[in-house]
Amino acid sequence: MNSLKAYWKNYISAYHGLSNATWLLALVMFINQSGSMVLPFLGVYMTTVLDFSLENAGIVLSTFGVGSILGSLIGGWLTDKFGSFKIQAFSLFLSIPFYLIVPFFKTFETLCIAIFFLSFIKELFRPANSASVSYYAKPENLTRAFSLNRMALNLGYSIGPAIGGFLAAVSYSFLFYTNALMSFAAGILFIIYFKNRKGHAPEKIIADKSEQIAKTKSAYADSKFLLFSLFIAIYAFCFFQILNTLPLFYKKVALMNEKEIGLLMAFNGIVVFVLEMALVHFAEKKFTLSTNMIIGSLFCGASFLILMPSHMIAILYLSIFLISISEILVMPFASTVAVNRSLPANRGSYMGLNGISFSAAFVTSPLIGTYIAENFGFTNLWIFNCIMILVATVGFYIVMKKM
Template sequence: MNSLKTYWKNYISAYQGLSHATWLLALVMFINQSGSMVLPFLGVYMTTVLEFSLKNAGIVLSTFGVGSILGSLVGGWLTDKFGSFKIQSFSLFLSIPFYLILPFFKSFETLCLSIFFLSFIKELFRPANSASVSYYAKPENLTRAFSLNRMALNLGYSIGPAIGGFLAAVSYNFLFYTNAVMSFFAGTLFIIYFKNRKGNTPEKVIADKAEQIIKTKSAYADRKFIFFSIFIAIYAFCFFQILNTLPLFYKNVALMNEKEVGLLMAFNGIVVFILEMALVHYAEKKFTLTANMIIGSLFCGAAFLVLIPSHLVVILYISIFLISISEILIMPFASTVAVNRSSPTNRGSYMGLNGISFSIAFVTSPLIGTFIAQNYGFTNLWIFNCVMILVATVGFYFVMKKM
């Protein structure tokens, strides 16, 4: 009973001190992500409705990653040049027509092209949004501000796939149209609240970071951060199996229907929503950044390890729980590392490179993942993921010691 009271005390205290703007950014993220139900079902849609092979489905999913890489790269540059407000508004509203026309593209070539442009436009949002979080959050609340944003993302992600599973059971077209509607609502709310709104004054931060700015004008010249980003990409390769090969595994091997897949995917978002703020608040106090990254990485490896001997439903939920804890420990602290290495004048490039690390995984994860699954089986894919997680864990340990 006392432990439960302590948990809720930590949970409530984790929210204290966060600015209204931080909360509104999280609300925009929640609305936008609530409509993001296409990606978890895209692989299933292509292999069942469009009758693509696993190989072709993996290639289409990888084009999403290619668009994400370019979107993160361009988004970081545009954010430094034009500001986060304009880029987020542009991304939210321009993605709407792409969602509306997506159901009309059914061939392999046209779907590759349309998914590429959709992901490019969507990914412009990520570095701009991360820069906004750091702009509106108080410095002492930075990690918790990122955690709140991610909690909103995961709450939306828990609702999106759950609803998406029921919509897909009727028609996959409803998934695309719902995404468009939610993007419109998110963009409208964002413009109404954040137009002409001022954030934290950056002068003190600029002074504190003056020496670093001289040494490193851009994230792409920061060798230590580049190595850190490489290990983030390796970790993300394994984590993003949750968006491509895992749903295919649930459908084709565990023999789940769309509703059951949606509920299982929603469990990830629910776990993160319930646990993230309190767990991050606790981890901030008890562990170093390095320890959090290492522990979070190992949880991801454990999530795939438990799938090797069995795919009983209870095992699938244990796996999702483990990968959710990994996500809680890795994602906000990875963003904190990027912000700590940057200044307000080059933050866009750092958040952009941080986004590129995850976008690279969007390319490699479905492409390599579906290749291994189709030619060697899902069990060998899980073993491969465990090996990659060990590489990432060792990498985090050594590179963060030097950082």
């Protein structure tokens, strides 16, 4: 009982000190991601409604990842050049017409193009939003501010697919139209609150921004951060199996139906929503950045390791719980590393490269993961993931020691 009280006390204290602007950024993220119901159903839409082959559906999904990579790359550069406010507003509102017209593209070639540009425009938002979090959060609350933002993202991802399931039962077009509506709502709220609002960056830095950019190097010239980003990409490759090969494993090997799979996937969002703020608040006080990244990475490996001997329902839920804890410990602290490594004048490029590391997994994870599962079996895929996690863990230890 005392431990439960201590947990909730720690959970509540995790929110103390966060600025109103930090909360509003999280609310904008939540509204925007609540509308992100297209991606979980995109594969089903293509194979059932458009009658695409699995191979062509996989290629279209990969174009989403390619668009995300370029969006993160260019979004970081645009954020440094024009500021995070303009880029976030641009992304939110320009994505609206793309959501509205995607249902009219029904051939493989045209849908590849439409999904690429939709993903590209949508992903411009991420590095700009991350730069805003670091701008409006107090330095001592930075990791918790990123955690709150991610918690909002995860809550949105939990609610979005749940709503999307009901909409898809009526018409898949409603998914795209609802996404457009949510982007519009998030954009209006963002502009009303953040227009002309000042953050915690020193006035001199703002005034001398162009001069600083000339003097500070880009993230892409920072060899140690590039290496760190490579290990993040390796970790993300394994983590994002949760979006592609794990549901296939549940269906084909564990013989779960769609309802059971949906509940299992929703469990991830619930765990992250309930535990992230308190766990990050505890971890940032008790451990170093490096320790948190290493422990979190190992939890991801453990989530695949326990799937090898058994796929009982309790094991499946334990696996999702472990990968959720991994997500909590790795992702917000990875953003903190990017912020700590950067300066205000080049933060966009660092946050953009951080986003690219994760976006790259959207391309490689479904392609390589499904190939290994189909040709060598799921057990060998889990072994491969465990090996990759060990590479990432050792990499985090070495490169963060040097950083």
